[in-house]
Amino acid sequence: MTIRIHYRTCPLCEAMCGLEIELDADRIVAIRGDAADPFSRGHVCPKGVALDRIHTDPDRLRKPLIREGEDWREAEWAEALDFAADGLRRLQKRHGHDSVAVYLGNPNVHNTGSMLMMPNLVRALQTRQRYSATSADQLPHMFAAWAMFGHQLLMPVPDLDRTDLFVVFGGNPAASNGSIMTAPDFRNRLRALHERGGHSIVLDPRRTETAELAREFHFVRPESDVFVLAAIVQTLFRNGWIRTGRLGKILDGTMALQQATARFSPELAAEQSGLDAAWIEALARKLFETPRAVVYGRLGVSTQRHGALCQWLINAINILTGHFDEAGGAMFATPAIDPVTAPGAFATGRGSFGRWRSRVRDLPEVHGELPVAALAEEMTVPGDDRVRGFVCIAGNPVLSTPGGHLLDAALAELDFMVSIDFYLNETSRHANVILPPVPPLERSHYDLAFHLLAIRNTAKYSPAAIPSDGLSDWDIALELIDRLQPRRKMGVAQKLTHVVLRRSGPELLLELALLAGPYGLRALQRGRLPLTLKTLRQYPHGIDLGPLRPALPERLQTKDKRIELAPTLLLEAIAKLEPDASSGDPDVLMLIGRRHLRNNNSWLHNIGPLMTGRRRDTLWMHPDDAKRRGIKDGDTVQVVSDAGNVSIAVTVTEKVMPGVVSLPHGFGHDRPGIRLSTAARHAGASINDLTDPNRVDPVCGNAAFNGTPVRVTPV
Numbered sequence: 001m002t003i004r005i006h007y008r009t010c011p012l013c014e015a016m017c018g019l020e021i022e023l024d025a026d027r028i029v030a031i032r033g034d035a036a037d038p039f040s041r042g043h044v045c046p047k048g049v050a051l052d053r054i055h056t057d058p059d060r061l062r063k064p065l066i067r068e069g070e071d072w073r074e075a076e077w078a079e080a081l082d083f084a085a086d087g088l089r090r091l092q093k094r095h096g097h098d099s100v101a102v103y104l105g106n107p108n109v110h111n112t113g114s115m116l117m118m119p120n121l122v123r124a125l126q127t128r129q130r131y132s133a134t135s136a137d138q139l140p141h142m143f144a145a146w147a148m149f150g151h152q153l154l155m156p157v158p159d160l161d162r163t164d165l166f167v168v169f170g171g172n173p174a175a176s177n178g179s180i181m182t183a184p185d186f187r188n189r190l191r192a193l194h195e196r197g198g199h200s201i202v203l204d205p206r207r208t209e210t211a212e213l214a215r216e217f218h219f220v221r222p223e224s225d226v227f228v229l230a231a232i233v234q235t236l237f238r239n240g241w242i243r244t245g246r247l248g249k250i251l252d253g254t255m256a257l258q259q260a261t262a263r264f265s266p267e268l269a270a271e272q273s274g275l276d277a278a279w280i281e282a283l284a285r286k287l288f289e290t291p292r293a294v295v296y297g298r299l300g301v302s303t304q305r306h307g308a309l310c311q312w313l314i315n316a317i318n319i320l321t322g323h324f325d326e327a328g329g330a331m332f333a334t335p336a337i338d339p340v341t342a343p344g345a346f347a348t349g350r351g352s353f354g355r356w357r358s359r360v361r362d363l364p365e366v367h368g369e370l371p372v373a374a375l376a377e378e379m380t381v382p383g384d385d386r387v388r389g390f391v392c393i394a395g396n397p398v399l400s401t402p403g404g405h406l407l408d409a410a411l412a413e414l415d416f417m418v419s420i421d422f423y424l425n426e427t428s429r430h431a432n433v434i435l436p437p438v439p440p441l442e443r444s445h446y447d448l449a450f451h452l453l454a455i456r457n458t459a460k461y462s463p464a465a466i467p468s469d470g471l472s473d474w475d476i477a478l479e480l481i482d483r484l485q486p487r488r489k490m491g492v493a494q495k496l497t498h499v500v501l502r503r504s505g506p507e508l509l510l511e512l513a514l515l516a517g518p519y520g521l522r523a524l525q526r527g528r529l530p531l532t533l534k535t536l537r538q539y540p541h542g543i544d545l546g547p548l549r550p551a552l553p554e555r556l557q558t559k560d561k562r563i564e565l566a567p568t569l570l571l572e573a574i575a576k577l578e579p580d581a582s583s584g585d586p587d588v589l590m591l592i593g594r595r596h597l598r599n600n601n602s603w604l605h606n607i608g609p610l611m612t613g614r615r616r617d618t619l620w621m622h623p624d625d626a627k628r629r630g631i632k633d634g635d636t637v638q639v640v641s642d643a644g645n646v647s648i649a650v651t652v653t654e655k656v657m658p659g660v661v662s663l664p665h666g667f668g669h670d671r672p673g674i675r676l677s678t679a680a681r682h683a684g685a686s687i688n689d690l691t692d693p694n695r696v697d698p699v700c701g702n703a704a705f706n707g708t709p710v711r712v713t714p715v
C-alpha cells in the first residue's frame, strides 16, 4: 500500500475549507479537515468529508448521453460535442441567436476552469437570453455594489474576526457556513467574538442554528426588514448619530438619503416587522456607539421583493456609523487574483443596467443577464422570437428557480437542449445531449470567486487529486466554442485565453493573473518576491496574506472615486415603498426556505452518508397555526400558492414565527426519468413549485422567494 496525502480546497460551499485527503494509489481512503490550513484551521463539515462519494457515485455520468426518444445512449465525446453544437447552430441559423437561452448554475463559481471559460462559451452563443443562479440569489448585493461603489463585485464582507457587534439580517452561517462572507469555522469565530466581550444579534423569521448561538435573537416578519433598516437610517440622522470619518470626504447623496428615509419611523417598522420600536432605536444607538460593529444581511434580505433596497440600506448604515472600510466593520478583501482589477479572462465588467429587456415582461437586463424568473415565459409565450433552445451549465433550475414546475413543462417543449452536468436530474432529463465533466477531485482548483468575499486574505492552489482522462468543464467549453465560433470572430483577450487554455490548461493563466495581481510583480516595489503559482505549490495548505485592509478610495470603481449613498434607481424605489397591508389575513401564511448543513442546494441528495438521520424536508409550522387548521405533527398537508401546490408532511415547531411556514429548497426528486437512486428515496416536495415567478424585486428582477403567500390545509 502506498499512501499519499493530498491537500485541497473544498469546492462545495463558500467556506473554502482545507481538506486533507488520504489516497491509496487513486483510491480515497479518508478525508479530514486540514489542520494546517491557515484559514480553516482543520474545520470541515459532513459534505466535505463526503466529497469522495461524488467521485464514486455509480449514478454519476462518466460518458456523454444522447437522447433517443425516451431512451438514452452513451456516446463518444466527438459525436456528442458535434451533436450539441450542430443542434444549437441549426436553431440559431433558422430563428436567430436569441432563440437559444443559456443558464449558469451555482457550481460554476466553485470551478476554476468554468470561471475562466464559461463566459466565453456564453459569448460564443451570441444570445441576449442569458440567465444564471445570480438572479435567484445575490443579485441585490451586486446591484447595490454597482450602484454605490461602481463595480458589481465590490461587495463588502463583515470583518468577523475583529468586530464586537455582529448584526445578522437573514443569514444562517451556522448551517450555510457563510455566504458573501467566506468564514470557515464560523462557530468558533463567533465564539471568539463572544469571548472578547462582543455581542451578536440575529433577526430572522425562524429561530435558526445561528440564532441558537447568538447572544440575542428576534423574530422578524418576512419582507419587512426594509422598514427596519430604513428606520435605523432615519434614527441615525434624527439623532445626529453619524460618524463618517475619513469617508465623509468621498460621500455623495447624504442629504438625499436622509430625505428618502425620513418617513420611515421606528413605529412604522415595528408595526411591519413585529419588532419593538424602542428596540430598533436602541439598536441604531448601539451601532453608533460601538467602536467596532457591522450589519450583515444575506439571503433572507436578498431573495425577497425588497432585496436591492435592503442591501443598499445595510451598506448605508455601515457607512453612516463609521463601520465601513474599517477594522471590525464591513470591508473589502484584497485577493491575490482580483476580478475587479484583473486583465483579460479574469476581469468581470463593472456592471450594467437596462441595455436590453426581456421579451415578455419587459424586465431590464442587469449585469449582462435577464432575471431567471422570466426564463419559462420566454420559452412558452408564443412569438417568432421566443426561446426554442437551451444550454444548461451546472444548474438545476427546475428545482432552484421560482415556479420551477412551469420551467419543467417549458423545457419539455423545447426544440433542442444541451446540459453540461454529471447527473441526469430534474433539469438535464429534458436535454437532447448531456455532456458530463469530471468531478471536483479530478480537476485543479484556485478559488477565483471566494477569496474576493473572504474575511481574511489568503491564497491557495490545489492540483487535481486524482488523474483523469475525462473532460473538465473548460475542456467542454473549448470544444463547443471551437464548433460554434470561428477564431477570427473572437476578441483579443478571448482568443488569448482560448489558445493558452488549450495549450496548457488553467495553470498558465493563473500564473499570469497572480503576477498581475496585488501580490504579484507589484510586490517587487516593496522589496518582496512576487506571489507565483510556484510559491503556492510549495505551500499546499495555503498562504495567509493577513487581515482585511482599508482600501478606499483606491478600490472604488466609480468614475470619480466617490461613494454614491443615494443611487437614483434606489431612491425611486424607496419612494414607491408602501407598508404591506396583507399582514392581517390569518388564513394566509408566509413561506420561507431553510438550509441544512447536509444539503447543498439540489444536488447532494444522492450522496448516501448525507441523507441519514431525521427527515429534513418537512414543512415547519408554528403550533398556533397548526392548531387553527387542525393539523398535527407528522400530518400530510396541501400547500397552495398563486403559482402551484404541493403536498408534504408537517413538523409542528415553535422555531418558526406564527404566520410563517418553512420548507427547504432543492427537493422534489419524484420526477420520472431521473437517474438519482438515493435522492429519489428522499424525494420530498419542491418549494419552487410554490414560489411565483411573478414575484420579483422590482429594482433588479431578483427572485422573491421569501414571504410567498400560501394556504395550508390538512389532507
Ligand SMILES: Nc1nc2c(c(=O)[nH]1)N[C@H]1C(S)=C(S)[C@@H](COP(=O)(O)OP(=O)(O)OC[C@H]3O[C@@H](n4cnc5c(=O)[nH]c(N)nc54)[C@H](O)[C@@H]3O)O[C@H]1N2
Binding pocket: 104, 105, 106, 107, 108, 111, 133, 136, 137, 299, 393, 394, 395, 396, 397, 399, 400, 401, 420, 421, 422, 423, 425, 437, 439, 440, 473, 593, 594, 600, 601, 602, 603, 665, 666, 687, 688, 691, 705
Ligand atoms: N426557494 C428557494 N430557491 C432557491 C434558493 C432558496 O434559498 N430558496 N436558493 C437559491 C440559490 S442561493 C442558489 S445558488 C440556486 C442554485 O441553483 P442551481 O445552481 O440551479 O442549482 P444546484 O442545485 O446548485 O445545481 C447544480 C447542478 O450542477 C451540477 N454540478 C455540480 N458540480 C458541477 C460541476 O463542477 N460542473 C458541472 N458542469 N455541473 C456540476 C449538479 O449535478 C447540479 O445539477 O438556488 C436558488 N433557489
Ligand SMILES: Nc1nc2c(c(=O)[nH]1)N[C@H]1C(S)=C(S)[C@@H](COP(=O)(O)OP(=O)(O)OC[C@H]3O[C@@H](n4cnc5c(=O)[nH]c(N)nc54)[C@H](O)[C@@H]3O)O[C@H]1N2
Binding pocket: 013, 014, 106, 137, 169, 170, 171, 172, 173, 175, 176, 177, 178, 179, 203, 204, 205, 206, 208, 220, 221, 222, 223, 224, 225, 298, 299, 300, 301, 304, 592, 593, 594, 595, 596, 597, 598, 599, 600, 601, 706, 707
Ligand atoms: N449546508 C448548506 N450550505 C450552503 C448551501 C446549502 O444549500 N446547504 N447553499 C449555499 C448557497 S448557494 C448560498 S447562496 C448560501 C446562503 O447562505 P445563507 O444566506 O446563510 O443561507 P440561508 O440558510 O438560506 O439563510 C437565509 C435566512 O434568512 C431567513 N429569512 C427568510 N426570509 C427572511 C426575511 O424576509 N427576512 C429575514 N431577516 N430573514 C429571512 C431564513 O429563515 C434563513 O435563516 O449558503 C451556501 N451554503
Ligand code: SF4
Binding pocket: 010, 011, 012, 013, 014, 015, 016, 017, 043, 044, 045, 046, 047, 048, 049, 177, 184
Ligand atoms: S463547510 Fe463548505 S467548504 Fe467546508 S467542508 Fe463543508 S462544504 Fe466544504
Ligand SMILES: [Mo]
Binding pocket: 106, 137
Ligand atoms: Mo446561492
